[in-house]
Amino acid sequence: MILLDTNLLTRMTRSRDPLSGVTRAAIHTLLGRGERLIVVPQNFYEFWAVATRAAGAPPGGRNGLGMTPAQAANWLRFFQRRFTLLPDRDELCSRWQALVEAHGETGFRAHDVRLVAAMQSYGITRLLTFNAADFRGLPVTILDPTSA
Numbered sequence: 001m002i003l004l005d006t007n008l009l010t011r012m013t014r015s016r017d018p019l020s021g022v023t024r025a026a027i028h029t030l031l032g033r034g035e036r037l038i039v040v041p042q043n044f045y046e047f048w049a050v051a052t053r054a055a056g057a058p059p060g061g062r063n064g065l066g067m068t069p070a071q072a073a074n075w076l077r078f079f080q081r082r083f084t085l086l087p088d089r090d091e092l093c094s095r096w097q098a099l100v101e102a103h104g105e106t107g108f109r110a111h112d113v114r115l116v117a118a119m120q121s122y123g124i125t126r127l128l129t130f131n132a133a134d135f136r137g138l139p140v141t142i143l144d145p146t147s148a
Contacts, residue, residue, distance in 0.1 A: 001036045002143060003119050004083065005129035006046040009039070010065065013051070013075055019130060019145070026128065026145035037083045037128075040118045044079070046111070048072055089121040103137060116140050 004027075011023040030037060051072040053064020067075075079085075096117035099105070105113050112134045119127065125141050132142045 001038050001084075001122065001124045002030060002126045002128050003038045003040065003115065003124050004043065005115070005127060005131060006043045006050070007130050008128060008145065009043060009047045009075075009079060010050050011130075013065065013067075022145050026148035029148050030128070038122070038124060039079055039083045039085050040115070041085075041088055042111070042114055042118060044076055044085075047076070047079075051075065086118075086122055088118065092117055092121055095120050099138070109134065113138065 008023050008027070011017045011019050012027075014020055017023075027037065050063075051065045051067040052069060053066070055064055055066030092114075096110075096114050099113045099117055099120075100110055103113070115127070116135065116138045119125070119140060126143055127135060127140050128143045128145055128148065129135065130145060132144065135142055
């Protein structure tokens with residue numbers, strides 16, 4: 001099993017993103033190898049927040065995708081058809097807290113640690129992401145989509 005980082009989901013929806021093709025090719029390759037690609041509820045929360053935020057860079061936009069709620073909902077349905085959505089397990093909070101305390105995590109990085117905690121609750125060790133630095137020092141094997 002391989003967990004998909006949310007940045008792959010957002011790139012799949014933006015054909016003009018220079019990494020959209022790389023994202024789609026990596027996913028296609030992994031699925032072709034019989035890999036089980038996983039998403040968790042946090043991926044959907046993060047995707048929704050980015051997808052429905054105003055598009056463009058600040059000050060006018062807020063680095064979002066500018067989708068309507070209906071458009072974002074359609075993408076969530078697509079992701080559910082394409083990937084395996086695993087529900088949060090009861091031990092997620094305690095695993096997350098143990099990780100943030102053990103690694104001294106602060107700020108926004110706590111969101112990335114929560115993905116790792118979700119992975120641990122299912123015994124998933126691999127994460128496909130463009131943002132390897134966000135997970136540096138955490139107990140996870142990073143897969144780069146450019147070399148999948």
